[in-house]
Amino acid sequence: MNSSVNSTKNTENTKVTVVGLGPMGRAMAAAYLDAGYEVTVWNRSAGKDAELVARGARSVADIAAAVAASPLVVLSLIDVEAMYGTLGDTDLTGRVLANLSSDLPDKARAAARWAEERGASYLTGGVNVPPTGIGQEGSSIFISGPRAVYDEHRTALDLLAATDYRGADPGYAQLYYQLNMILFWTAYTGWYQAVAVARANGLTASDILPYAGYTADTMRGFYTGSAALVDADDHRGEEERLTMCAASVEHILHTAADSGVDTTILAAHAELYRRGVDAGFGAESSSRLIGLLAAEAA
Known part of the structure; x- marks a missing residue:
């Protein structure tokens, strides 16, 4: 391959279009500008690109021009349906769509088929950090899709x-991302529940913060200790028993109720633990609850 072809390919590899300029999309476009990329931006509503344009991004009038501007089109939208509405019948031939918007795994699969039918390659991404984490060490993004396409654009995505x-x-x-979100949102909602009970008893969020941090840190140990046992379907109650766990959940439920705080979330937890005991698993590990949850999903 001659030098002029190499030069053209290298130039193309440093072109990127970012579609969707909410906080996440703006952070992504800014990261590419920081890395010296030629960045084209587009957003359905006007006015969100001013700062990026001032820094050197190219703003275009319509989505067709935005897609045509770069071989890699990074989408930061609310969901897959927003992608359909945004791209519509735009010519996608030869483009790579990296959809970094949150949605369901099956919707990501359908979106990939939709893109491929229109001549595009498709990568799905799940971003594991808020906008402030983009471009920062320790941040990560789940990616799936054709390996060759990922390899070609990995440098740009790793930025x-x-x-x-x-x-x-x-x-x-998206599956891995949503699994992380199950952990995140249940834990974060638990923080809100704890703060509500604390405030009802004259304490502040700052008062309980050190203990919340300690609990969050210890959870890694619980996950690590139970993963191999769960995978082996080993639910022996050697370290903890479901009856003990169920009693503890009842205690937090009634503490919240006595504090005059909404107990909807805690009541759902308590009911699950009660069903585990009623099913005869009281002497076994609380990991037996996974079977009850799986049975409900079947």
Whole structure:
């Protein structure tokens, strides 16, 4: 390959279009500008690109021009439906769509088929950090889709956050991401619940923060200790028993109720633990609850 072809390819590899300029999209476009990329931006509503344009980004009038501007089109939208509405019948031939918007695994798979039918390659991404984490060390993004496409554009994607490739199935990046979100949102809601009870008893969020941090840190040990046992379907109650756990959940439920705080979330937890005991698993590990949850999902 001659030098002029190499030069053209290198130039193309430093072109990127960012579609969707909410806080996350703006952070992504800024990271590319910081890295010296030729950045084209587009947003459905006007006015969100001013700062980026001032820094050297190119703003275009319509989505067709935005897609045509770069071989890699990074999408930062609310969900897959927003992608359909945004791209519409735009010519996608030869483009790579890296959709870093949150959605369901099956919707990611359908989106990949939709893109491929229109001549584009498709990568799914799940961003594991808020906008402030983009471009920062320790940040990560789940990516899935065709390996060759990922390899070609990995350098550009790694500029946003270290990519964790989860395989060719376009739904897998979203599956891993949503699993993380299950952990995140239940824990964060638990923080709100604890703060509500604390405030009802004259304490502040700052008062309980050190203990919340300690509990969050210890959770890694619980996950690590139980993963191999759960995978082996080993639910012996050697370290903890479901009856003990159920009693503890009842105690937090009634503490919240006595404090005059809403107990909807805690009541749901308590009911699950009660069902585990009623099913005869009281002497076994609380990991037996996974079977009850799986049965409900079947």
